[in-house]
Amino acid sequence: MQSATISRSTRASRIAAGLAVILVVALAAAPWWTSSANLRLFTEFMIYLALASSWNLLAGYAGLISVGQHAYVGFGGYLMFSCVLFLGLNPLYAIPIAGVLGGLIAIPVAFFVFRLKGPYFAIGTWVVAEVFRLSAAQMSSVGGGSGLSIPVSAMRALGSKSEREILIYLTAFALCIGAVVVIYLVLRSRIGLALTAIRDNEIASLSLGVPIGRIKLAVYVVAAAGTAMIGALIFITKLRISPDAAFSVNDWTVFVIFIVVIGGIGTMEGPIIGTLLYFVLRESLADLGAFYLMILGALAIVIMLATPNGLWGLVVKRFDFSLFPVGYRVRGLTPKSD
Amino acid sequence: MEWVNAIVQGILTGGLYALFAAGLSLIFGVMRLVNIAHGDLIVGAAYVALAVISATGLNPLASLVIVVPVMAAIGYGLQFGLLNRVIGGNILPPLIVTFGLSVILQNLLLQVFSADSRKLNAGPIETDSLKIMPGLDVGYMPLLTFVAAVLIIASLQFLFYKTSMGRAFRATSDDGEIAQIMGLDNRRVFAWAMALSLAVVAVAGVFLAIRANFDPFMGPSRLIFGFEAVIIGGLGNLWGTLAGGVILGVAQGLGAQIDPGWQLLAGHVAFLIILAFRPRGLFPRID
Amino acid sequence: MPPKNGDIRFKGHSILGARPSRVTELGIAMVPEGRRLFRSLTVEENLVLGGYVKRPGPWTLAKVYEVFPVLKERRHQPATSLSGGQQQMVAIGRALMSNPEVLLLDELSLGLAPVVIKDIYALLPKILGEGLATILVEQDVTRALSVSDHFACMLEGKFSLKGRSDAFSHEEISAAYFGT
Numbered sequence: 001m002q003s004a005t006i007s008r009s010t011r012a013s014r015i016a017a018g019l020a021v022i023l024v025v026a027l028a029a030a031p032w033w034t035s036s037a038n039l040r041l042f043t044e045f046m047i048y049l050a051l052a053s054s055w056n057l058l059a060g061y062a063g064l065i066s067v068g069q070h071a072y073v074g075f076g077g078y079l080m081f082s083c084v085l086f087l088g089l090n091p092l093y094a095i096p097i098a099g100v101l102g103g104l105i106a107i108p109v110a111f112f113v114f115r116l117k118g119p120y121f122a123i124g125t126w127v128v129a130e131v132f133r134l135s136a137a138q139m140s141s142v143g144g145g146s147g148l149s150i151p152v153s154a155m156r157a158l159g160s161k162s163e164r165e166i167l168i169y170l171t172a173f174a175l176c177i178g179a180v181v182v183i184y185l186v187l188r189s190r191i192g193l194a195l196t197a198i199r200d201n202e203i204a205s206l207s208l209g210v211p212i213g214r215i216k217l218a219v220y221v222v223a224a225a226g227t228a229m230i231g232a233l234i235f236i237t238k239l240r241i242s243p244d245a246a247f248s249v250n251d252w253t254v255f256v257i258f259i260v261v262i263g264g265i266g267t268m269e270g271p272i273i274g275t276l277l278y279f280v281l282r283e284s285l286a287d288l289g290a291f292y293l294m295i296l297g298a299l300a301i302v303i304m305l306a307t308p309n310g311l312w313g314l315v316v317k318r319f320d321f322s323l324f325p326v327g328y329r330v331r332g333l334t335p336k337s338d
Numbered sequence: 339m340e341w342v343n344a345i346v347q348g349i350l351t352g353g354l355y356a357l358f359a360a361g362l363s364l365i366f367g368v369m370r371l372v373n374i375a376h377g378d379l380i381v382g383a384a385y386v387a388l389a390v391i392s393a394t395g396l397n398p399l400a401s402l403v404i405v406v407p408v409m410a411a412i413g414y415g416l417q418f419g420l421l422n423r424v425i426g427g428n429i430l431p432p433l434i435v436t437f438g439l440s441v442i443l444q445n446l447l448l449q450v451f452s453a454d455s456r457k458l459n460a461g462p463i464e465t466d467s468l469k470i471m472p473g474l475d476v477g478y479m480p481l482l483t484f485v486a487a488v489l490i491i492a493s494l495q496f497l498f499y500k501t502s503m504g505r506a507f508r509a510t511s512d513d514g515e516i517a518q519i520m521g522l523d524n525r526r527v528f529a530w531a532m533a534l535s536l537a538v539v540a541v542a543g544v545f546l547a548i549r550a551n552f553d554p555f556m557g558p559s560r561l562i563f564g565f566e567a568v569i570i571g572g573l574g575n576l577w578g579t580l581a582g583g584v585i586l587g588v589a590q591g592l593g594a595q596i597d598p599g600w601q602l603l604a605g606h607v608a609f610l611i612i613l614a615f616r617p618r619g620l621f622p623r624i625d
Numbered sequence: 626m627p628p629k630n631g632d633i634r635f636k637g638h639s640i641l642g643a644r645p646s647r648v649t650e651l652g653i654a655m656v657p658e659g660r661r662l663f664r665s666l667t668v669e670e671n672l673v674l675g676g677y678v679k680r681p682g683p684w685t686l687a688k689v690y691e692v693f694p695v696l697k698e699r700r701h702q703p704a705t706s707l708s709g710g711q712q713q714m715v716a717i718g719r720a721l722m723s724n725p726e727v728l729l730l731d732e733l734s735l736g737l738a739p740v741v742i743k744d745i746y747a748l749l750p751k752i753l754g755e756g757l758a759t760i761l762v763e764q765d766v767t768r769a770l771s772v773s774d775h776f777a778c779m780l781e782g783k784f785s786l787k788g789r790s791d792a793f794s795h796e797e798i799s800a801a802y803f804g805t
Contacts, residue, residue: 505670512665521649
């Protein structure tokens with residue numbers, strides 16, 4: 001009789017968890033130990049990490065490869081502007097509203113795009129984002145094609161400039177941690193198990209009674225809600241919105257996809273690594289202009305050819321290590337040989 | 339009369355969309371690949387033509403003699419050297435790789451040719467038109483584009499069903515393993531398919547560049563028009579793709595007739611309506 | 626599945642891991658299990674594609690049609706619109722078109738009606754008459770023995786019995802076949 005232990009965590013993941021807690025506490029306290037310029041950079045980092053994590057949930061775990069998530073970023077942005085302009089709301093209060101309505105509008109969108117499979121689904125989501133952009137450009141009450149700026153009075157409601165920056169940073173921090181925690185919980189739940197089953201073998205899981213359609217829809221709606229909330233926050237930081245900026249495929253989809261793919265798609269850690277690398281590259285190569293984007297594109301291609309699980313996949317392969325234990329590990333069992 | 343005119347011009351524009359779509363349809367049929375860089379390659383072909391014309395002084399239409407083989411060679415190399423490595427199995431790698439290519443191509447064009455919009459000058463043919471009746475003029479250039487689309491689709495149809503190359507395409511698409519046992523080399527069959535796709539892309543790019551201004555970033559929307567035409571017409575049906583392009587063109591024309599801002603929106607809405615009621619397109623291939 | 630060791634050699638060439646087209650060029654053709662005809666190709670196109678590797682020999686389109694006249698009648702129909710037996714004929718014809726020296730027949734009777742199986746087997750001697758070495762993998766033992774010179778039984782990856790087709794009784798073979 002052999003004995004085996006099954007666990008989620010490993011010693012390494014427990015040490016990492018300890019370090020992660022310290023890092024999270026330090027980041028929560030960032031407004032009190034870093035400069036205002038750094039705080040803005042950190043805010044942007046949190047925004048990209050949250051976007052990357054939601055796209056990763058969608059594409060990496062549910063196999064829904066969308067290239068149209070900028071639809072929800074722009075939707076959230078315009079919704080926030082509408083709340084401020086027409087309801088006189090505090091911009092930050094518009095964030096949860098953007099989440100709810102972003103999730104709701106994702107349902108009719110899914111009705112259309114879920115009819116397309118695989119790569120066609122991808123381009124279908126892009127068409128939807130185009131529809132969103134063109135519709136926004138038609139609405140003259142929110143500035144039409146040229147866009148508009150947020151009223152100064154609305155921003156004053158958030159306090160002085162430095163108070164505002166702290167408030168926005170803490171919101172970004174909360175959204176980002178929230179996104180990571182929600183995704184972690186989803187993956188450890190029955191839905192996570194079902195997603196793994198679907199990823200391994202869609203037909204077999206269907207015959208076992210996994211409601212694939214409903215699970216994919218649920219993931220799509222959750223990702224849309226999260227992305228819309230981040231979108232609302234993004235345009236609070238930008239103070240100005242226009243259809244081209246709100247529905248920018250480069251800013252909100254291309255970079256996000258490259259971040260996840262380079263970091264490691266289908267892993268919790270991938271988006272973190274990818275976002276870090278993205279900011280390092282951006283800060284060091286931004287002067288190169290167009291070349292910088294070409295390098296990013298080439299990097300994504302090379303990663304896909306050489307190590308489809310991204311940089312984090314390389315780490316896992318080498319060290320058998322995981323920061324976020326979402327799977328189970330069996331220890332002490334040796335293969336039967338007779 | 340304005341409405342009749344809008345419909346006629348829409349049909350003719352549909353020919354251009356069918357040209358965008360035919361190459362996309364072709365490679366999906368042979369190897370189930372969706373090339374996200376397709377639109378950027380169309381724009382790339384327009385710039386290749388621009389370079390050829392400025393070097394030789396050829397008329398844009400005559401420049402096709404050079405642009406078509408150049409693009410076909412690029413297609414063969416691209417497929418053989420890069421895309422063959424990510425084909426088959428998981429759908430993510432080909433999507434990401436062609437997505438990466440799209441970004442690289444846009445920025446390469448930006449770097450080499452700047453962001454200024456350009457246009458190819460084909461001479462008087464651009465402005466001359468055929469007076470059909472009062473209030474309905476048909477430009478020679480839109481007409482020529484439509485005729486080119488019909489000819490190209492007819493030749494692709496012929497190539498697919500009447501030649502040994504087409505036989506190889508269909509056999510590889512049906513059952514790649516057995517086709518290899520019969521002596522076909524998948525990698526080369528795919529490379530020829532991509533070469534053919536980019537030969538069509540070359541024609542699409544030159545016609546696009548004669549009819550409108552172009553810049554390095556207009557590729558993605560050409561991809562979307564082509565994609566919509568393919569889905570409206572029904573996957574794997576080349577004549578369906580032409581019909582899809584025409585429907586898209588007419589929808590845009592009618593939208594523009596109502597309000598210029600609705601031109602593109604009307605095309606997308608037509609696509610979504612067809613997707614809702616006929617998810618497999620209007621003329622799906624029967625098998 | 627790549628093998629752990631060993632080699633497969635044919636006419637002095639190692640064909641282990643060789644490209645499938647190379648194996649066909651050397652003179653081995655296969656009729657795969659389940660026929661696997663090209664569904665968007667006509668009968669004639671399937672046959673022509675079988676001759677893609679141009680090896681010299683007796684088999685031509687005309688010769689295939691001579692052996693299977695029904696295929697000539699239906700040559701412009703899609704291959705998969707034919708009956709199971711006729712599809713099997715297309716699969717055999719397609720393999721013969723490469724003029725092989727060795728023909729591999731995999732599960733010839735799978736999914737076919739008994740009457741059709743009988744017809745196909747009746748045609749085999751006519752096809753194999755021209756000095757064509759054939760390896761037939763078949764569950765229908767009696768029929769396989771009736772057309773073959775030598776046989777081999779395999780059980781869990783190992784030979785359990787082999788010899789001349791007429792040298793063993795049916796009982797001995799089925800014992801080796803089922804491992805009893």
